Amino acid sequence: MIFNETNAQTVLTAMSTSIKKVFDAAFEAAESNWNLVAMEVPSNGASNSYAWIEKFPRLRKWIGDKTVKQLKGHAYTLQNDDFEATVEIDRNDIEDDNLGIYKPQAEMAGESSKQWADDLVFQTLTKGFEENCYDGKTFYATNHVVGDGKGSKSVSNRLNVALSIESTAAAKASYGTARTMLKSIKDDEGRPLNLKGTLLVVPPALEDVANALMTNERLEDGKPNPYKGTAKVLVCGWLATDTEWHLLDTSKAVKPIIFQPRKKPVFVQQTDTSSDAVFMRKKFKFGAEARGAAGYGLWQMAVGSTGV
Template sequence: MKFTAENAKQVLTHLFTGFKTTFNKSFAETEITWDKVATKVTSTSAAENYAWLGKFPKLREWIGEKVVKRLEGHGYTVKNRSFESTVAVHKHEIQDNELLGLPVIFSSMGEESKSFPQDLVFEALTLGFKNKCYDGKPFYATDHPVGDKEKSKFSNKFDKKLSWATLADAEAGYGAARSSMLGLKDENGRSLKIKPNLLVVPPALETTAKALMTAAKFADGSENIFKDTAEVLVEAGLATDTEWHLLATTKAVKPIIYQERQTAELLAQTDINSDDVFMRGEYKFGVEARGEAGYSLPHLAAGSTGTT
């Protein structure tokens, strides 16, 4: 259809429909793994307060009055961020039918929009060694308080390399992190029943992680007692080639929170009477999204820098 002033609205509607179809197809086909490590929370304002974190709902024997766990103890707030990606299509490109590359652009937009939470979630995970969680400590720290007892601490931060060379090496790294998580107790000394099940590694540690989880024996020939104790997830979004993260993801809440305020959606500015069209001859198409990733309970994760 020839692009003229008379049929501009019809042509632009047809173009946007095509762009949106391409966008939606790419969005649907893009694989994500962030939901393995993060719980999705729908946000209804500029920020959300997670006062409930740290209040474990364990049952206790009811003797006398009930013990009420109040929610005002923590002021951990996650503020939403805004994101966008916009492209301009000149009216001359439409008139001259120079639109060959646009399907690729909108396909990429769909892919990036689907991956948007992926980037936030694994950014939060890899920055867990310095970014703070609900108790005011970095998500990975050596001195997290146990419940309301400030004198009782636990550590979920490690520095040993991930290894399957020998049993001793594996025990010093992966084994120590796993044992620490399995042994966590609440302020009353009762087990939190945390079972680590997901090992997140950068591409550089893929071979090591998969060998550790699947090989019957260590490299030195000794029996691999850690075989099949966790699923391996390889994530290129981690900041270093040495870090690794052991997570417990089967509880009601996962280690990372993905806070969604606005789902990524494709929008169009195609008013032929707009200043952009009159002054620059440009129609605009783009994606907007709002959200953020934060931390739930440090008890559900153990992270190692892998530096020693």
């Protein structure tokens, strides 16, 4: 192909349209599950500050003046970061009609753009055993504090037990205990939050165990399975270990994890023939850019186990 100043813009426009079409197709086809465990909180600046309240206002009998809750919050800030995926195309490949070699790169850029939110959200979830949430404790901790003063108590949403279907006792000590922990969490006035485990998130190594726990009529000891159908299973390749598992309540508007997009993935290009990259190295660039963050919502809505 003859590529000169006369036809450069026409050729580049056609190339850009073709690459964007491949990018968009891969973006649409890619699987994404972040919204199963996270709530989207849009961002309009460099960061978002979340003043998560400790009080959970509920209706009470109205006698005399209304009782106004003295809401307390914690400063929890998520800073937006920049992300990119870039494909570089050599001018010689345009002149030689050799653009087919870039199709896989454009497809991968589209797929990674679709799964950008998954990457942020599930990496946040798997780091919950070591990173802090709004109350200054690790997201999964044995000593979250609920209530004030003499009425305060320590509450755990962390386990160190393997997910098991070997026997009724083993299943109860793992998954059963996590369900009970969620159901038992109360607000600072001692009222139940009515939480329940709806989603069981596991690594690929625990897929068979989790599916058996949710579908088998009987456990491996031959006894009836009391947990059949009590939660959906999500197999997640982003989890850091082969033993961890997470039981979440994802049935409410507020979810355990926050996804904070400042700028969702957009297709970008650099096709100015007079740019330094083209003049000095004969390179054109296409790709995607995004900006955002992920962090922790309410620890009360999740129980995590290291599995060991």
